[in-house]
Amino acid sequence: MMIKLLRYCKRQFHTIVSKDIIKPSSPTPCHLKTYNLSLFDRIMINAYMPVVAFYPSSGVYQRSLDKTLELKNSLSHTLTQYYPFAGKMKKISPTYVDCNDEGVEFIEACNDSSLSDFLQHSEHEDLNKLFPNDLIWFHPNRKCDDDGTSSTCPLAVQVNHFACGGVAVAISLFHKIGDGSTMLSFMNHWAKVNAGSRLRDQTDASPVNPHFITYQKRKINFQKDFPDALGRDFVTRSFLFPNQRINDLKAKVIDMITESGEPMVMNPTRVEVITWLIQKCAVAAATKTNSATFKDTGMTYTMNLRNSLIQKLPETSFGNLISVIEFPTSNQSEEITPNMTIGQLREKKAAFRSITNLETAVGIFFDTITDATILEMSKKVGNYYYYSSLCGFPTYSIDFGWGKPVKVTLAGRGKNTIILMDTPNSSGIEALVSLDRQDMMIFQKDADLLSFC
Template identity: 60%
Template sequence: MIMSKLLRLGKRQHHTIVSRDIIKPSSPTPSQLKTYNLSLLDQCAPNSYMPIVAFYPSSKIYQSSVDKTFELKNSLSQTLTQYYPFAGRLKQYGPKCVDCNDYGVEFIEAYNDSSLSDFLQLSKHKDFDQLFPNDLVWYNPSLKGDKDENNITCPLGVQVNHFACGGMAVATSLSHKIGDGVTTLNFINHWATVTKQSRFRDKKDAHLINPNVIHWQTRHTNFPELLSCKSCVGCVTRSFLFPNQKLNDLKAKVTAMTVESGKPIMNPTQVEVLTWLLHKCAVAATTRANPGTFKATGMAFPIDMRNIMVEKLLGTTMGNIVCMLEFPTSNQSEFAPDITIGELRKRKSQFQSMINLEVATSILAEMSFETVLETSKRIDESYIYSSLCRFPTYRIDFGWGKPVKVTVGGGIKNFTVLLDTPNDDGIEAIVCFEKEVMNTFQQDPELLAFC
């Protein structure tokens, strides 16, 4: 038993790309839809890619992986008729828009000589990056393959990875300029549903909902990115699991602390208390890694606006429909949970009072370049916490059953992503810090008490 494990640990993993193809929409995009203008929120989004991968065990449905890949290509082609901007090209100059020219999406196929269980058990988080197309994992200064021969950006890349056991990992990387995490997950779920329907043609799936595409007016700005991505050079990414019972203990602790302070936070959510704990420990680790220094910094928390404004948007609305909650911290006393969580709730309520998305974007449109630049600088110096909890990550069913794991690739300095666990029994935090900070952070006893 021990010798078998040692042999597996010593084996060099081979991950090989075996094919590249371009998948075009199954129907041409109508002429009146050939130009998709980016909203102001899209234009201020970071110039990065959002990498999401779903892992599936071996399935007896197909005779070979070739049949499975063929079906995935066909369903992707059908899906792109609805998500037609994804098959176009992002223009770099002039009006910020997507040329919906149906050039298509690159579909890469790769093989890994490990079994899926070994890969998930023995791999470090950085090993997931090879599953994504052309190194498109968040921000990478050496990005390759994200532009065509005319140096025009491709919004989407797809890579299907086969494992020796017959398992599979389906990975997508979507440009943040064209959509947020909700857009990405909606697209993957739509693609999965189309694939599943193709196998069960006599059963209509009522969950297939086409994207809500808003047609924005042409608006050319020179606004900086509101959420600039920082290089991950010299950083490491780690995963921390927080079981529900431990999170309930943390909620009880936070409630008691805030009651004692005289500013009670009632019914804190798991995401709220975990974000507070992670931020408190992150800043403490940074301070200890740089003895004698405490830098005034802050936390930024992007939230989905689709369902919080007075006039709700459809959950399938495409684009960057997010607002940024930012809480500056100038001294260590501001890390009390009543202050951190209270300020985040206060800022969220301001967006909840907005009538609709037009009002939100008009506020941004009226801001001066200098104001937006200052906001960009403040957020760039912050720790960013993005939650994909309660989003449909584990409903991505291509007809082979639900995934055994869904995660993100890569990492950005001081960036944390929160995800549900497969059985909804806790939250996984994927955290990226500089190596020295991570060494201190992962040994914090207060953090470990809730893992």
Template identity: 60%
Template sequence: MIMSKLLRYGRRQLHTIVSRDIIKPYSPTPPHLKTYNLSLLDQCSPNSYMPIVVFYPSSNIYPSSIDKTLDLKKSLSQTLTQYYPFAGRLKQYHPTYVDCNDHGVEFIEACNDSSMSDFLQQSHHEDFDQLIPNDLIWFDPNLEGDKDENNITCPLAVQVNHFACGGVAVATSTSHKIGDGRSALNFINKWATVTTQSSSRDQQESSLINPHIIRHQARRNTNFLDILSRKSRVGCVTRSFSFTNQKLNDLKAKVTAMTLESGQPIMNPTRVEVLTWLLHKCAVAAATKTNLGTFKASDMTFPIDMRNVLVEKLHGTTLGNPLMMIHFPTSNQIELAPNTVIHKLRSMKIQLQSISNLEVLTSIIADMPFETALEMSRRIYESYVYTSLCRFPAYGIDFGWGKPVKLTIGGTVMNTTILLDTPNDDGIEAIVCLEKEDMKAFQNDPDLVAFC
């Protein structure tokens, strides 16, 4: 058994792996679907994993955790029938396709001897890592060793964590090569719905949550350097900051007034726009402070979900990485002003709206000279990355035990910020990862504290 120990307020908490199992699809994948080709956008995605943890309070639905686990295994098997690429295998390095061989996903069960409320109140963000299956926290630790082109890996792993109070945290870690954050959330939502239907004997299917899987043409390996997968987690810390809607409205009013004063008004700024600007301004200020007061020039990068941006919209449950990167510098104080940042972000988003369909989106990447792609990857690697998962109904993910009390993303990567809705949709939670010294200055920034 694997055990990890947490010291919090003088009390030792034990988190123990109690079982491991392999869950295979309920029905075999048809022969004509045995090969799932990765799109060019998938191949260009980081060789990383996206860890998501959803916390649920104790309920009286099941007599014991054993019954709950059995239902979860059964519904996972049924879900994998439709999400069949998740139960296959792909190469660890430069994969071009998934072998949909139905080998299944690992289902890990763990127990924590604390109550969920104590765990959430007393833990730092890094303590969530033990809830993630096989330490697949963004980057597979196995990737740090010698590269063996014949090594294969599973696109998905699951861990169900039982707390002493009867609460449970369901964690998944999904390969970015198969899908983005929305793909991972869509999978959990589908799994939860199947669990609910199974327990209620309501077998009605909802096309709104079924995966939309596109059959891509086979492509040769792009051999793009996977620079993004080298972004370090060493020497950085991750902290969570919550902003209520009232505070965000105050921030919107402040930004509107500032931009009016500048002569370049930004009307009706969104919550995400103003919060991203504030977080970046404070991050640059923190880096400047630790840089002996010398202004720290930086870049901003925004992964944009193109499903609802393309002229020919993609289905909301489309599996894959239909993403484009918005990228621009903030090299001086003028470029750091809210009117400049938000104007650049809006104007570049408008340009993306002219892309007609997924084929054109893919061709933009395919036609990009290698040197250009390499330089773009390098700049993104060195930039501050801001991604938003707001407005996804994360807190509607119900396994039949009620709504979750918290959803979070496992340990993040240097200079990366992820925005999520808060449980009651009354604000935004920002998960921020910075260098340790930068974080000390960041979390004490008076402008941040005023709205947090």
């Protein structure tokens, strides 16, 4: 299998060189063979989250084969702790994972360009080939069982070698088994196992094991699936906000809030001010292309429940421990003020922080999700903008023993979605923005936006 790209008059070759199945190094105990999905898992979208970490040549290995063998071995040991990832589950409306140790597909690929050339000259869409079997958000390949039912493996891996000796480690995780925190915890765990395999003193390389929460099966009283944020003609672009520009944006926001005479939003955070700016500029672009005409726009924001409830959960808690804050905005960008956007966001967050524990949160969510609420949400898909922040997560600590990554990012995304991530060395924030193609043409030229990038 070979993928060709034409970039800057140079033809790049990206070739799949091997495929393998990696099973856990020890079998999963009988009492753990069935992993029940939580309510938060079951209502999650049918999509694969694709994250990739890039590493320059380290000189640790003489051959790429040695690096690959070591990664396979450490992945096998890691899967004994993350045993649901090596199982199998239904692709549509799963309620549990069959932890049968079927294994994880491990693909090895080679690219004839250097890592620096690839990162410098590639568009965001070029990341797609780094991932296994096109398992990227809403476009996963499906395989069927003998009885014709659609099933899937929760995790797949692809390791990509560059001509310079650099490497990109990419994983695709099925969203119905875990969220972004689960995905990054797994990668950090795997990396520490790999690094520790070559160290005599493994104290500093000891992984932190996942924290599993036991869920009883619940009878869900709704029939409809939650809608996926699909888009037919959308593009993803990266926007970098350096720390100094973010400080300038904060100052502007504080001035706007002070001049408004409205109730004060104190000390806006980096994520809050960038979220406001992107929302204002995105709605302005949609209005100019008429894609937002006569439609009520709004915002949704993913909230990590691990550190949001009164009784905190371990950061390594496994699964989808997230909920969504949503509220309407305006289709007039000048009416999307910092007070309105940040104020509503904080009000919604405060409601979650008053919930005692996860059991209470699940009960509240279970009582409020009905066919009517799903139908109402389906009407908002396409008009709302979906925000997720991975800032503060251990993104750049994923060290397989070759040093920290020079870049960590996610591949293509659905329409009207924005993911915020820390940049290397915490020098700023990168925003991965996916919009309708026509909207993006206007958005990426917005003078207000560019003044802070």
